[in-house]
Amino acid sequence: MDPLSPALLALLLVGYLVLAGADVGLGMLMPHVARGTEQRRRVVAAIAPYFLASEVWLVGAVGVLAGLFPVLEHHVVTGLWPVLAVLLAGWLVRDAGLWLRARVDGDRWRLACDGAVVAGSWSLASAWGLTVAGLLTDGLTASPFTVLCAVAVMALFALRGAAFGAERLVGPADSECADVAARDTRVFARTALGTVALAAASAPLPGGPALSALPVAAALTAALLVALAATSGLAGPMLSRHTSAAAIAVPGLLVALAARLPSTEIPSTVEVFVWASLVPVVPVMFVGQVWLYRMTRRPAGAPTFFA
């Protein structure tokens, strides 16, 4: 089977987890790292440029899933319908909070929107945890593994958000947001380390993962544990930018490489059609992403459209 199209799907999914993990995770941590209106504004201002460029990866992944892998899509949707509905609801609530926050100048309005961002981010992360667990166990099972895997994925989101906040929230001297986030990286790395180890230990129990490539899964899990261990110690916040990215990529890679998913031959005409239409646009997609991430590396001084 042509490896290009599955690689595209995996790239979009892993790209989403790595990039959106940062802004979803920071959304989860907002009540913890930010105190008061101004600090919360800075958290939303940190999230805002990123979410526009990160959620499109998931939209692209869903598109590729539907257009090139309809059998796999059917398998995922029928198996995980309620979880995916929660994922969609969380996504809607979160984005609504982000788009609407700066539109009305009132404390209650901002509080409601910030609440939507936090609640939506938590729903997204937990729905992703259950989705990963459900894909690894080939259908959701009521088992210790499902719970531990879901918690581990949520911890990875939170770790990614803390690492993002530790660098992005550095600001006025009287603001402690970045320091709180930096301290959090170690806490979440340890939480994730513990739950991943427990989840791996619980895998042989009934309802555990049904994998197609056990050695690959073992190697990926080992890599995940190493990345988390590196962030758990003294070097925590400094390395967390890279280790959190590597860590949150692992659940995506596990699903892509080791889960038992139905695979079918993609008809060649549709594959050629999609690739021939996609390839000319790839440079534009690439330039836009790199440009936006580079341009917004430093937080904007004045309030922008979002916060």
Add this chain to the structure above:
Amino acid sequence: MFEDPLLLARLQFALTAATHYTFVALTLGLAPYILTTQLVATLRGDRSRMTAVRFWGGLYLVNYGMGVLSGLVMELQLALNWSGLHEMFGYTFAAPLALETMTAFFVESTFLGLWIFGWDRMGRWAHLACFAVVTATAYASAWWVLVSNGFLRNPVGFEMVDGVAHMTDPVALMTNPAAVMAFGHIVTSSLVVGALVVGAVSAYHLIRRGDPHGVFGRGVRYTAITMALTSELVAVFGGMQFGYFGEDPPTSGLTYTAAEIEAVEAASEGGLVRAANSTGEILMFTVYAVMFLIGPTMLLGWLVSRRVQGVRRRRWLLAPLVAAPVLPYAGIVAGWVFRETNRQPWVVVHHLTTADAVTPMSPGTAVLSFGFFTVAFAVLAAVTYWLLVRYARRGPEGGPLAERRTEHPEAPQEPAAPVHTF
């Protein structure tokens, strides 16, 4: 009635699509106007036109936000609730949608981010180029979606292999008359929506004599010219689509025999769908008849006002324009209701019925999901329209993209952040 997951899934899709499209139409209608204004502003270094770009751009973004929210739900819901459609027609119906997500929406969202955050961080030509990309991809997005939608109406360019449609002729898919004509219809009718929204906002401010930057005088002239030029084309592209309405699609017979097709159509439910279909048709033609007159009337009024003394001072003559956006909004929703109900009982004409396309789901979850998304959409759409009206009334000084520095020179600027980057 509400125990039936199929009915709930259909209602949910109709509400999602109608809500989504009302925001999409304004996005498509405003983008070319903003782009042209920004081009002229950049060429001439014209500050008053840049004020106009910031004003209309602010409305564009508020509207775009709801367009994205409803679009995300639309895409995911299509995958979640209509898995039968994807199972059979994934390679044909969903492939253009896959290209839409990557080549259009992916680029559009990223470059819109660059445009929003780039006002003070990039050169004016680069900033203009960002919006040019946003406009182009907005239209590319509409194009791909209509290739998919046109396929449902007039399925072409595939063969059936073990009950799954395999694409054989991408060119036939792309040149499908049900997609090409619909694209023309969508483009022209969206320009009408944009023009009448620009006209309504401009008329409101002109009547109140608040136009220090000339934003609204230019707005009304744009409305008059666009309405005069595009109204006929809306009818031309719409009328041309009736050509294939009575005909069988060229692939008819690949899935069902003629007798089976007849049996399915005879057994199909009539009442509600047929009533919605004729209501949509009547409403669409009625509002169109009124809108057709707006352009010529405005041009005539403009000519008269140049010849006859005193007409220019009677600005209340513009008052009907303030209410005019109701017409195209009613028209586009009615048009979609007409198009989509016209196809029933089929989701893909002569190949797959709507009832067979729905994901099997328990009534409980169907009710829960329908309830949540309907309430969320109602609230979000209401809030967005309230915000649009509020920003439109505030004028160029109070918009979300208005230049803040001149407005609050004393506003505390955050100190430049240290070199920490991410």
